[in-house]
Amino acid sequence: MSVYAVNKLCRDALHDRTFREALRTDPAAAISPLDLSEDERKALLTGDVAWLFEHGCHPFLLAYLTRWDLFGLTVPVYSERIRKARDPRDEQAAV
Amino acid sequence: MSVYAVNKLCRDALHDRTFREALRTDPAAAISPLDLSEDERKALLTGDVAWLFEHGCHPFLLAYLTRWDLFGLTVPVYSERIRKARDPRDEQAAV
Amino acid sequence: MAEIVAAFGVPHAPAFPALVAREGPSCEVARLYAEIAKHVAAVAPDVLVVFDSDHFNTFFFDNLPTFLVGVTDATEGPNDQTPMPHYRVHGHAPLAGHLRGSGIARGFDLSLSQDFDVDHSIMVPLHFLTPHMKIPIVPIFINGLAPPLPGARRCYALGEMVRDAIRDWPERMRVAALASGSFSLEIGGPKIPHGERAGTPDQEWTRRVQHLLQHGKVNDLLEEATAVRMARAGNIGGELLNWIAMLGTIGERKPRFIEPQLDHGHSYGAWRWD
Amino acid sequence: MAEIVAAFGVPHAPAFPALVAREGPSCEVARLYAEIAKHVAAVAPDVLVVFDSDHFNTFFFDNLPTFLVGVTDATEGPNDQTPMPHYRVHGHAPLAGHLRGSGIARGFDLSLSQDFDVDHSIMVPLHFLTPHMKIPIVPIFINGLAPPLPGARRCYALGEMVRDAIRDWPERMRVAALASGSFSLEIGGPKIPHGERAGTPDQEWTRRVQHLLQHGKVNDLLEEATAVRMARAGNIGGELLNWIAMLGTIGERKPRFIEPQLDHGHSYGAWRWD
Numbered sequence: 001m002s003v004y005a006v007n008k009l010c011r012d013a014l015h016d017r018t019f020r021e022a023l024r025t026d027p028a029a030a031i032s033p034l035d036l037s038e039d040e041r042k043a044l045l046t047g048d049v050a051w052l053f054e055h056g057c058h059p060f061l062l063a064y065l066t067r068w069d070l071f072g073l074t075v076p077v078y079s080e081r082i083r084k085a086r087d088p089r090d091e092q093a094a095v
Numbered sequence: 096m097s098v099y100a101v102n103k104l105c106r107d108a109l110h111d112r113t114f115r116e117a118l119r120t121d122p123a124a125a126i127s128p129l130d131l132s133e134d135e136r137k138a139l140l141t142g143d144v145a146w147l148f149e150h151g152c153h154p155f156l157l158a159y160l161t162r163w164d165l166f167g168l169t170v171p172v173y174s175e176r177i178r179k180a181r182d183p184r185d186e187q188a189a190v
Numbered sequence: 191m192a193e194i195v196a197a198f199g200v201p202h203a204p205a206f207p208a209l210v211a212r213e214g215p216s217c218e219v220a221r222l223y224a225e226i227a228k229h230v231a232a233v234a235p236d237v238l239v240v241f242d243s244d245h246f247n248t249f250f251f252d253n254l255p256t257f258l259v260g261v262t263d264a265t266e267g268p269n270d271q272t273p274m275p276h277y278r279v280h281g282h283a284p285l286a287g288h289l290r291g292s293g294i295a296r297g298f299d300l301s302l303s304q305d306f307d308v309d310h311s312i313m314v315p316l317h318f319l320t321p322h323m324k325i326p327i328v329p330i331f332i333n334g335l336a337p338p339l340p341g342a343r344r345c346y347a348l349g350e351m352v353r354d355a356i357r358d359w360p361e362r363m364r365v366a367a368l369a370s371g372s373f374s375l376e377i378g379g380p381k382i383p384h385g386e387r388a389g390t391p392d393q394e395w396t397r398r399v400q401h402l403l404q405h406g407k408v409n410d411l412l413e414e415a416t417a418v419r420m421a422r423a424g425n426i427g428g429e430l431l432n433w434i435a436m437l438g439t440i441g442e443r444k445p446r447f448i449e450p451q452l453d454h455g456h457s458y459g460a461w462r463w464d
Numbered sequence: 465m466a467e468i469v470a471a472f473g474v475p476h477a478p479a480f481p482a483l484v485a486r487e488g489p490s491c492e493v494a495r496l497y498a499e500i501a502k503h504v505a506a507v508a509p510d511v512l513v514v515f516d517s518d519h520f521n522t523f524f525f526d527n528l529p530t531f532l533v534g535v536t537d538a539t540e541g542p543n544d545q546t547p548m549p550h551y552r553v554h555g556h557a558p559l560a561g562h563l564r565g566s567g568i569a570r571g572f573d574l575s576l577s578q579d580f581d582v583d584h585s586i587m588v589p590l591h592f593l594t595p596h597m598k599i600p601i602v603p604i605f606i607n608g609l610a611p612p613l614p615g616a617r618r619c620y621a622l623g624e625m626v627r628d629a630i631r632d633w634p635e636r637m638r639v640a641a642l643a644s645g646s647f648s649l650e651i652g653g654p655k656i657p658h659g660e661r662a663g664t665p666d667q668e669w670t671r672r673v674q675h676l677l678q679h680g681k682v683n684d685l686l687e688e689a690t691a692v693r694m695a696r697a698g699n700i701g702g703e704l705l706n707w708i709a710m711l712g713t714i715g716e717r718k719p720r721f722i723e724p725q726l727d728h729g730h731s732y733g734a735w736r737w738d
């Protein structure tokens with residue numbers, strides 16, 4: 001489950017200061033040991049939170065990344081990107 | 096919950112080789128940092144598994160201690176002691 | 191011989207302690223929390239059963255409970271770096287174990303924790319309601335954040351079970367239920383406002399829940415609080431389940447006090463009948 | 465469109481792999497496991513749903529589930545130093561997630577794990593039944609060791625829910641259920657024999673369970689397998705709940721093969737109707 005690995009990365013960014021610093025200074029190196037697909041790795045490194053959300057990552061956890069602007073995700077950037085994500089709730093509501 | 100601490104000690108003896116060695120070489124020192132009551136500490140150090148069982152520790156976990164004769168608990172010693180423990184199941188059955 | 195003597199519901203935004211420290215007792219959050227704290231003090235319960243949703247701080251996807259009872263003599267928190275004082279609070283392990291055992295006997299598949307700390311969702315309410323930390327708690331965790339969530343009727347039945355089990359407790363004991371959570375809140379999802387990381391996308395639902403709570407229309411609430419409806423109210427909207435479980439402990443009563451913060455997506459409520 | 469096509473029940477003593485390696489294919493354990501393996505091979509299921517009780521290796525009292533579904537693409541084990549080969553085995557995450565979601569919708573309060581390894585209680589059966597590890601599993605953990613245990617009827621209902629949810633799965637898929645566990649076993653408790661650390665204190669109960677299984681008397685089994693009765697059969701006697709959940713997936717069928725090892729407190733069974 002590599003969605004699990006992305007969720008865990010976000011949680012660890014909050015709880016593990018050393019890991020957080022590593023994510024800040026060299027994100028590609030920090031995530032290289034993690035069990036991620038190539039698409040996930042690319043989405044993380046480019047801060048593509050819409051893609052990560054659409055593939056099952058939990059938005060509460062993704063939003064942690066803005067606390068330290070990880071992967072270039074300032075709050076405005078994060079907000080702009082996630083607001084364009086396909087939202088399964090709208091599809092449910094339309095059924 | 097210091098029953099929790101005793102159960103965890105037993106589990107850690109299986110899963111944590113360093114802790115197991117510490118239990119073997121100096122049991123009193125090894126358990127000194129644990130959140131145990133004085134009675135529990137004494138029961139452990141004297142291998143009083145009947146007392147520990149009667150106070151809620153899980154026998155499956157206590158039995159791990161015999162794998163490395165921790166707290167003097169060889170299998171024959173353990174068996175002799177636990178067989179004398181008050182067994183709540185007998186009381187239930189008598190109701 | 192124990193009984194539920196009151197119930198309370200509050201939000202738990204992690205910003206509240208710092209906000210109130212900064213703005214003082216006249217700000218709205220301080221005023222509303224003080225109102226609920228007054229009712230807690232008046233009732234003076236022996237134990238607080240807290241229905242709460244952890245935010246992936248205490249439990250994670252390696253072992254995520256749907257329902258979990260915390261059976262411990264003590265816990266502490268917050269464990270999630272919320273800017274607020276760190277507290278240690280007593281648990282009531284014997285009552286917690288009794289509630290869990292009663293639940294399992296009645297077909298609730300309750301997880302157990304004997305060793306855990308708690309995040310802001312328990313510590314923010316206690317910080318305002320019982321800052322002396324003298325009332326032991328029995329925390330009951332409900333998965334309100336990671337779909338699929340338990341259904342509203344299932345959570346209500348959990349509360350009813352807790353009520354019944356408390357009645358079966360052999361000693362005299364006055365127990366209050368406390369629900370922690372929001373009705374409409376989106377954090378980090380597509381429904382957040384432009385330029386923000388969180389928002390309350392569904393004021394209509396907050397208003398509706400407040401209305402149903404105010405008038406004791408529990409059955410309507412159970413009917414309307416579907417998974418789809420709660421999810422539309424925000425990805426944290428499932429925290430309403432904590433309020434619903436709390437209502438299960440007291441039934442179709444009307445609150446003595448309830449006031450919403452509509453633009454914050456939550457209410458503050460106190461149910462008393464003394 | 466998926467369906468349960470067979471079910472199996474086996475014990476999982478951690479000594480078995482070394483025993484069979486030492487004594488060869490003619491020993492009783494080897495013969496009985498080979499018999500069940502033959503039925504598994506004949507049925508050739510696409511997925512195995514494994515009902516199992518962990519032994520405090522994967523889950524501990526900091527977060528002990530009553531029921532938990534393992535939703536993962538892969539797991540490995542044993543994680544408890546059992547002397548046997550270490551294996552990696554695929555999980556079927558989509559089916560597992562579907563089963564969990566179906567259960568929650570039907571009022572089962574199922575915990576979730578997306579990241580876990582497993583102990584001998586899953587790896588010993590797979591070692592003998594599917595040593596190639598080609599069949600993905602969906603592990604469903606039932607608390608069979610730490611009282612209070614879920615009731616027999618609740619576990620049976622869990623199995624029925626799994627059966628129904630598998631029927632609702634949109635693709636064609638042949639699923640077999642596998643139960644792992646003993647009927648009578650005491651480890652480290654007062655009922656162990658003189659000079660030993662484990663024993664099987666209740667041959668009468670083993671005989672009775674074997675009889676009821678053999679004749680498909682499921683309702684009698686549910687009636688008789690009370691918490692008190694199972695506990696008298698040994699502190700590991702709750703592993704019978706895995707067999708009971710497995711029976712829930714197939715109903716009141718009689719096994720095509722079932723043979724006990726009475727002095728070991730367990731049986732080996734295969735249910736087929738092809």
Ligand SMILES: [Fe+3]
Pocket residue numbers: 202245311371372426429
């Ligand atoms: Fe919250």
Ligand SMILES: [Fe+3]
Pocket residue numbers: 476519585645646700703
């Ligand atoms: Fe076992």
